[in-house]
Amino acid sequence: MTFKPGIVVTGASGRMGQMLIRTVSDSDKAHLVGAVERAGHSWVGRDVGEAMGGAPLGVTVTDQPLEAFAQAQAVIDFTTPDATLEFAALAAQARAVHVIGTTGMTEAQIARLEPAARHAAIIRAGNMSLGVNLLVQLTKRVAAALDEDFDIEVIEAHHRHKVDAPSGTALMLGEAAAEGRGVALSEVADRGRDGITGARERGHIGFSAIRGGDIVGEHDVLFAADGERIVLRHVATDRAIFARGALKAALWGQGQGPGQYDMVDVLGL
Numbered sequence: 301m302t303f304k305p306g307i308v309v310t311g312a313s314g315r316m317g318q319m320l321i322r323t324v325s326d327s328d329k330a331h332l333v334g335a336v337e338r339a340g341h342s343w344v345g346r347d348v349g350e351a352m353g354g355a356p357l358g359v360t361v362t363d364q365p366l367e368a369f370a371q372a373q374a375v376i377d378f379t380t381p382d383a384t385l386e387f388a389a390l391a392a393q394a395r396a397v398h399v400i401g402t403t404g405m406t407e408a409q410i411a412r413l414e415p416a417a418r419h420a421a422i423i424r425a426g427n428m429s430l431g432v433n434l435l436v437q438l439t440k441r442v443a444a445a446l447d448e449d450f451d452i453e454v455i456e457a458h459h460r461h462k463v464d465a466p467s468g469t470a471l472m473l474g475e476a477a478a479e480g481r482g483v484a485l486s487e488v489a490d491r492g493r494d495g496i497t498g499a500r501e502r503g504h505i506g507f508s509a510i511r512g513g514d515i516v517g518e519h520d521v522l523f524a525a526d527g528e529r530i531v532l533r534h535v536a537t538d539r540a541i542f543a544r545g546a547l548k549a550a551l552w553g554q555g556q557g558p559g560q561y562d563m564v565d566v567l568g569l
């Protein structure tokens with residue numbers, strides 16, 4: 301019989317948490333062994349399937365992450381930067397693969413993942429979908445092929461509940477464009493325009509964020525020159541694409557040693 305890794309989902313009641321619970325429990329390649337929420341959350345102590353309004357799944361929501369992680373081979377975590385840092389230390393202690401979808405982490409917070417990555421595999425990406433990770437590769441290639449006559453703008457749109465901007469995906473796309481151009485994104489990023497901004501600076505990479513309604517996630521990379529424009533676009537219409545990517549990462553991580561990985565590693569792009 302093939303071994304099926306046990307998976308814990310953190311932030312179980314969240315938009316992605318619920319999608320992940322469904323994806324993992326429907327999978328024939330893994331099984332759900334834990335669901336974590338913060339202390340005091342109304343779901344703690346309840347069966348996670350019932351809390352989601354469906355049939356029982358035989359997994360009780362807990363506010364004790366280390367106890368849950370100790371039973372698991374992988375933790376899938378789409379929560380907040382602070383929670384993710386706490387979970388990284390605990391997943392490393394339990395030697396469980398930590399799949400991180402959380403966005404909005406600062407460079408300093410990302411650096412704090414390094415001690416955990418010495419003990420277990422961490423797979424982190426601002427977007428776990430196949431389509432976006434392919435778009436990242438295309439963006440790098442197009443940016444490398446064009447010179448600074450083409451202004452690069454990353455435009456993203458998300459639902460009204462999103463708390464971070466630019467999105468993790470927009471930053472991945474900006475990094476890819478900068479890499480293609482052979483420049484550091486931190487040197488050329490324009491992350492917010494308001495008022496008398498002055499004319500656009502040649503070579504800069506601009507970011508714009510739209511927030512509204514229930515938009516799952518839309519990203520355009522615009523290359524605009526005099527007389528022509530290229531637009532690379534990804535539109536997500538279902539959060540299942542992120543959950544499927546995260547599960548794929550958790551399974552791929554089973555064969556890996558400690559270290560930090562991303563979806564390009566997982567998908568072999």
Ligand SMILES: NC(=O)C1=CN([C@@H]2O[C@H](COP(=O)(O)OP(=O)(O)OC[C@H]3O[C@@H](n4cnc5c(N)ncnc54)[C@H](OP(=O)(O)O)[C@@H]3O)[C@@H](O)[C@H]2O)C=CC1
Nearest residue numbers: 311314315316337338378379383401402403426427428542
């Ligand atoms: N990489 C990718 O492919 C994708 C990444 N994301 C990212 O995933 C993250 C979550 O998104 P989304 O699901 O929409 O957000 P939600 O706010 O719906 O979900 C976050 C969940 O995490 C819980 N949480 C927060 N802190 C803790 C903690 N200390 N312990 C346990 N649970 C905790 C929250 O609980 P409470 O409500 O009590 O605060 C909430 O249930 C965001 O950063 C988003 O950008 C989203 C989609 C795809």
Ligand SMILES: O=C(O)C1=N[C@H](C(=O)O)C[C@H](O)C1
Nearest residue numbers: 403426427462467468469517
């Ligand atoms: O918060 C979201 O919803 C999403 N977040 C990720 C991001 O910040 O790019 C991925 C996806 O676009 C949905």
